[in-house]
Amino acid sequence: MPHSVSLINTIAAGLGLALILGFLAARLRLPALVGYLLAGVIIGPFTPGFVADAGIAAQLAEIGVMLLMFGVGLHFSLDDLLAVRKIALPGALAQIAVATLLGGGLAMWWGWSPGAALVFGLALSVASTVVLLRALESLGILDSFTGRIAVGWLVVEDLAMVLVLVLMPPLAGTLGGQGAQAGGNADPLWQTLGLTLLQVGGFVALMLVVGRRVFPWILWQVTRTGSRELFTLCVVAAAVSIAYASAALFGVSFALGAFFAGMVMRESQFAHRAAQESLPLRDAFAVLFFVSVGMLFDPSVLIERPLQVLAVVLVIVLGKSLAACVLVLVFRYPLGTALTVSASLAQIGEFSFILAGLGVSLGLLPVEGQSLVLAGALISIATNPLWFSLIAPMQKWLHAHSSFARGLEMRDDPLAELPTTTEAKYLSRQVVLVGYGRVGRRIAAELDANDIPYVVAEQNRELVEKLREAGTPAVWGDAADPAVLIQAHIARARVLVVATPDAMNVRQMMETARTLNPTIQTVIRSHNEQEARLLTQETSATVFLGEHELAQAMARDVVQRAVSMAVPA
Numbered sequence: 001m002p003h004s005v006s007l008i009n010t011i012a013a014g015l016g017l018a019l020i021l022g023f024l025a026a027r028l029r030l031p032a033l034v035g036y037l038l039a040g041v042i043i044g045p046f047t048p049g050f051v052a053d054a055g056i057a058a059q060l061a062e063i064g065v066m067l068l069m070f071g072v073g074l075h076f077s078l079d080d081l082l083a084v085r086k087i088a089l090p091g092a093l094a095q096i097a098v099a100t101l102l103g104g105g106l107a108m109w110w111g112w113s114p115g116a117a118l119v120f121g122l123a124l125s126v127a128s129t130v131v132l133l134r135a136l137e138s139l140g141i142l143d144s145f146t147g148r149i150a151v152g153w154l155v156v157e158d159l160a161m162v163l164v165l166v167l168m169p170p171l172a173g174t175l176g177g178q179g180a181q182a183g184g185n186a187d188p189l190w191q192t193l194g195l196t197l198l199q200v201g202g203f204v205a206l207m208l209v210v211g212r213r214v215f216p217w218i219l220w221q222v223t224r225t226g227s228r229e230l231f232t233l234c235v236v237a238a239a240v241s242i243a244y245a246s247a248a249l250f251g252v253s254f255a256l257g258a259f260f261a262g263m264v265m266r267e268s269q270f271a272h273r274a275a276q277e278s279l280p281l282r283d284a285f286a287v288l289f290f291v292s293v294g295m296l297f298d299p300s301v302l303i304e305r306p307l308q309v310l311a312v313v314l315v316i317v318l319g320k321s322l323a324a325c326v327l328v329l330v331f332r333y334p335l336g337t338a339l340t341v342s343a344s345l346a347q348i349g350e351f352s353f354i355l356a357g358l359g360v361s362l363g364l365l366p367v368e369g370q371s372l373v374l375a376g377a378l379i380s381i382a383t384n385p386l387w388f389s390l391i392a393p394m395q396k397w398l399h400a401h402s403s404f405a406r407g408l409e410m411r412d413d414p415l416a417e418l419p420t421t422t423e424a425k426y427l428s429r430q431v432v433l434v435g436y437g438r439v440g441r442r443i444a445a446e447l448d449a450n451d452i453p454y455v456v457a458e459q460n461r462e463l464v465e466k467l468r469e470a471g472t473p474a475v476w477g478d479a480a481d482p483a484v485l486i487q488a489h490i491a492r493a494r495v496l497v498v499a500t501p502d503a504m505n506v507r508q509m510m511e512t513a514r515t516l517n518p519t520i521q522t523v524i525r526s527h528n529e530q531e532a533r534l535l536t537q538e539t540s541a542t543v544f545l546g547e548h549e550l551a552q553a554m555a556r557d558v559v560q561r562a563v564s565m566a567v568p569a
Contacts, residue, residue, distance in 0.1 A: 040294020073262020
């Protein structure tokens, strides 16, 4: 058997070195992904010693992106996507515009052409799929409303970049490059744009109309065989093959295709199992993604152009993040949500590499521009966990030292407090329900069926407006903020139910609730067994794992507690 097989060499060297350096990084209290990135630099073509196959590593990384986005789609419904459209759509487009102007202005200051400045700015405007999702998963907020805003923002960015990649070749000649129109053989621009929009729209419609019926049925048929390996194979095959077909037939990205594949597969009752079965593969290939990023990086750019690299990093980490933060606050969302979304977008990744590479091939972007994009990506990815770790202390410091920050949380907003006309039964001996997502709605339905009054605390403004229109008392805001629970009259409530899996803030909610109401009963939802054990030990709450089948059990438990406490002590 030959031992000079590029695929095996790349996987063995990449995973082996990533394990060693990732372990050392963890021991030094650094994010493990810093070790993964350094592993890629070491086996890349710009450092001495063994050189892995960069082309194969990039393809393996693409598989990781597919599996990761497929897993996200399994937890993300069309309703979730539509619920955040009013902030994700305008927010993402405005943030792309701001970041492009900042990056383009920087390039123009360096003396680059307008075409190069445009491509460079666009490359700095779009965040990395893998980095964003891993960060949200590690914090346990992927399924929270804040996490959904970040994912929805990402989907809009991906759709925008699909259009950019399609329009760059025909526009390259106009922008001073070597585009298709320069040769006179290109289709008119309006025809190219129309065809692209038709392809993307056709793909989305096909997945939502046909895929929502076909793929869950296929998964059910495979499950009936009782074979675990066939089930795992079905999940992986669906993720990879649908992503590839979407790119080949409809021109959308692999990541976007895999995301919609996961969304339609979520209609199956085995979606949670599918997510669990694909988790090891997703983690392994995600590591290869970071290794492949490191392989693209030429360390010499740090020595030759240190000030330019610093400027690029500042645009990514500060400029783009501040723009996102301001936009979220403009839409009247809490400061904590704004800071989390900002940290989520304080990096660039796979689309940035594709844009930079296409720009160089079309003669728009100088080669040094590609090197700067890669340097900015590597540094921003490596430092991204730091920004997430600073969210809580930064929010606490701002509240303590800035009256403006406190004002952001306590703005005069009619949705942030219950109306004065709220009936008395909702102000005493009621259930406070935090989160009105899939699980929260099921619990609310059970409470309605048993005529038990409840007040909803929810971060989605549109949901709060709809609940109030339907006659359901609801308060808008982050329940980790004591003011929100106070407005929900937690001090006189029977039961507090946390139906949103926001591991970052649940302890703070419990502490506030117990301080204001020492006898209150608490019921919590969690996706993670380890987190569930810790919450049970630390808060003495009843913790439920899962989503679909356990939502009903959680609802029944809440009803029993509420009924048993119906008579005041």
